[in-house]
Amino acid sequence: MKVTLRELTKEFPSRNKKSKEKVVAVNNFTFEIPDGKLVGLLGPSGCGKSTTLNLISGLEKPTRGRVFFGEEDVTDLPPEVRGVGLVFQNYALYPHMTVLQNILFPLQNLKGDKKLTKEQMLQKANEAAKLVQIGELLERRPSELSGGQQQRVAIARALVKMPRILLLDEPLSNLDARLRLQTREELRRIQRETGITTVFVTHDQEEAMSISDMIVVMRSGVLEQLGLPQDVYDDPENLFVAKFLGTPPINVFAGEVKNGGLYIGKQRVLSVRGAGDGSVTVGIRPEGFIPREGGALTCGLTAVEVMGRDTSVVCTHPNSLNSGIRAIISSESRHGVGGDTVSFDLKPSKVHLFGVVNENRIRAELTPPESEAGA
């Protein structure tokens, strides 16, 4: 089921009762979720991603704009007739019911011609339980389950009535690091097996990048960018998206474009074509640094952290806008690094230019600088 949001806006009355101003949680949102995909809604907390989820589920009514499931306009429909399954951040399992009762609960609500016999319900519940691999836990109560198991029960409960859309609110945030890794694979598998269009909300970019078919980056109610995870990472449309994606985060410098070159400090680090002269903000991904004696960019060396396969080089530069620069290099190339300073060549594909004021991407062609001899 394809989901389309058209010019969706949600305003809340301000918390400060006296002010008449409204808080815009979601601002003029338009995008389309393709059928059968796993989509990650990504953004810092308070960016309106949960509100967006609630607008899709119907728990909240939009102030303006429409929501479509396929071709059907569901904007005015209450949640129960939309056919959505919802998994809550803290799972919201009914503590006084067993796992089986929890999973059966949505089925028992069905009325009219959708009503099922007891056997049909049990069969469906068992199928759902099997899908999430909790078949042996059916008689337990939620309080007797681990966080990961509760999560599975919540998913089973959401899936049992075969929703058209599955929505998950921060599905992994209550799990510990190891379980999180495991569960996200699990989510991916369940989504593949059922083929249900799935939207999940997260503030963890790694989580979103790793399993989504498509990610949607939001900031203060506004859609910043959407696309395939790798595309968004490689080709951010603005500084916010560039900074938000990737661990360690992108390194940001104050730079300048002049004479067809990109300068950081006094050093010409890359050649530029297609950008006007002037100050720019330069973003360099940690993996965009290649250490080379006499390289284009010279930094003060703070520390070399060996992390096995990779090595992380922490250094400083007067033009850096972060507290420190972090470069990830392969462990083999670490051997030349030492002393007070370190020099790097830059991979042009890992370097992005942004406007200093509007922080939008400046699309320019970057190439390695001409050899010193040519300058």
Add this chain to the structure above:
Amino acid sequence: MDDKYLKRERQRKLAGRIAVYAFLTLWALMVLFPFYWMVLTSIKSYSAYNSEYVPKFIAEAPTLQNYFDAFTAVPLARYFLNTLVFTVGTTALMLAVTVLAAFAFARLDFKGKNLVFTLFLALMMIPSELVIITNFQTVTNLGMRNTYQGLILPSVTSVFYIYLLKENFEQIPDELYKAAKVDGTSDFKYLTKVMIPICRPTIITVVILKVIECWNSYVWPRLITDDKAYFLVSNGIQEIRENGFGRENIPAMMAAVVVISVPLIVLFLIFRKKIMAGVSRGGTKG
């Protein structure tokens, strides 16, 4: 799912809301009406009240005479003062005893602590009706009838408050105690300078509950006082009802009732949030 469906749904919601408000308002009136009636009656003159076979809902010639009578014809001021002394004395003593005991249970280690605490808890189940008989005999034999000591001392202890405060004290992290010990703070100083300030909300709760309890207490004062000079307001009201004002002077009676009710109501309106939070944590009545 057409417009009609949505419209009908909206109408049903509105009707439901009106029904809810009507029901809530009905009960609110039930609660408020006695208060309205007592104020109303208290400002009607004696003759006006008695001449109304069908009671009127407004006072046509409001008068404050009844309030004057309430303070002069019966020693209402005295009842007030007694209640104040009783409330303050009982609450202060209770607080001291409770805080010290709760501190010992929460913070100090000693042999038999668990046993003693279990015994304390067991006492929580004992209804006051059971012990009041002997206390009555004891206080009578000690010649403390019609004294403040006789009124106050048996009303001091409350195991439940010790329990409540102990639970709260125990939530203070051990590190604070260790830090204080390292700085050479004595146990008593730690109690007064650290624990009591941190647990102030609970202590306020306990005080509020005790004050309400004291202000409304009737049974024990009735048993232990027969001298009007030591009556509390509850007993005073009963006395006024049975022998006061010479005749069935209901307006004057109501004036006394208003005067007695006002302090707690004012206290409640000022500390509304605290009192309600406190009662929901530790109160029982009814």
Add this chain to the structure above:
Amino acid sequence: MKTAYGRSLPRRKARPGHKRGLKAWLYLLPAILFLGFFMVYPLVDVLIYSFEEGYNSASQTFLGVGTYNYSYVLHDPYFLQAVKNTFVLVIITVPVSTGLALLISLGLNSIKKLKELYQTVYFLPYVTNTLAVGLVFMILFKKTPYTDGMVNLLIGLFGGKSVDFIDGPHWAKMFVLCFYTVWVVLPFKILILTSALASVKQDYYNAAKVDGTGKWRIFTRITLPMISPMIFYLVITGFIGAFKAYSDAVALFGTNLNAAGMNTIVGYVYDMLYGDSGGFPSYASAAALILFAIVFTITVINLAISRRRAIY
């Protein structure tokens, strides 16, 4: 004391602990004194009293030991009347007040506007003097030569016949007593249930809503089970409180409750102890112990049921 290394700690270390133990007892001393003198000793004493036959308050002597006091109390028509009154009061007021409180709390939880105002108003009876407001109730319900009273006026409006609720038939007096009791105990119950309802996480309701659960089903399958511990708590404390009813009755019918036929068990105990019919601490003790036995039994039954029904 053995350490992890299997050696005993030096004796020197044990002494401060000993000293601290003493200090702890010092902190406990006031509480122990008060409780010992006014709770533990009376508890033992009341048992003794209840078995001392023919106790004379003035000379503090008694004739013998036995169960006569219990048998006297159990055959005293005033006591039997008091037991009957108390049971009627309990059976009517506990379910009615709990149910009404639940209805009101549900209403309160479903509204936003004026919620605080309603809550404040509903709480008022909690902070009023039971005796004082009881007097107002008496006036509202009483029928005198001068006036039929407010309530009878209302009854007349609906075409009913006026009744004296204070000095009239027993059922009418019982009605007023129950009504006033409910009025007095509701604030606490509303407060507890409102906060219990508010503490049910919105997520549960959202989950149910997404699943298309009907209102009634949400109430019976989610709300009610979630707040059931609090309901059981209220029922248990309600039973205990109603069994100890006394001052509400005094407020309405005066101190001579036996004459009004409206005495309660607690009232009987006090009447035996003090006042015109007083001076019989042995009878009072026996009656108090019987009351305690009744309350205890019912509380145990209640707890057993609640343990079976309140599932989590």
